[in-house]
């Protein structure tokens with residue numbers, strides 16, 4: 001498999017409901033974003049996909065979040081704007097935006113600080129499918 005990775009960022013405030021700590025207080029982050037898309041084959045010019053396509057689609061998603069209070073933007077009006085949920089929302093939206101390209105959105109990583117982040121990806125072995133776990 002070949003992976004293509006792009007990085008982006010946005011600035012936004014959030015507050016986590018019911019976390020029982022200081023993360024319930026309104027605060028902001030410069031969120032780091034990493035997008036990994038993959039393909040088993042390369043195209044005729046030897047690439048997975050033009051970086052700019054992934055960058056542009058990612059920017060469309062992040063522009064909605066930039067300089068906003070995430071708790072006021074759906075679906076974060078209903079679910080907590082945690083790094084995990086932001087990764088899931090970005091993943092789902094990017095998958096939709098890139099659906100016409102022969103690539104797989106493999107993983108979205110959201111960095112809340114330089115040292116703490118979360119990612120979302122679709123497991124090929126969902127729970128309950130007979131795995132020993």
Ligand SMILES: [Zn+2]
Pocket residue numbers: 014023027028029112
């Ligand atoms: Zn935070």
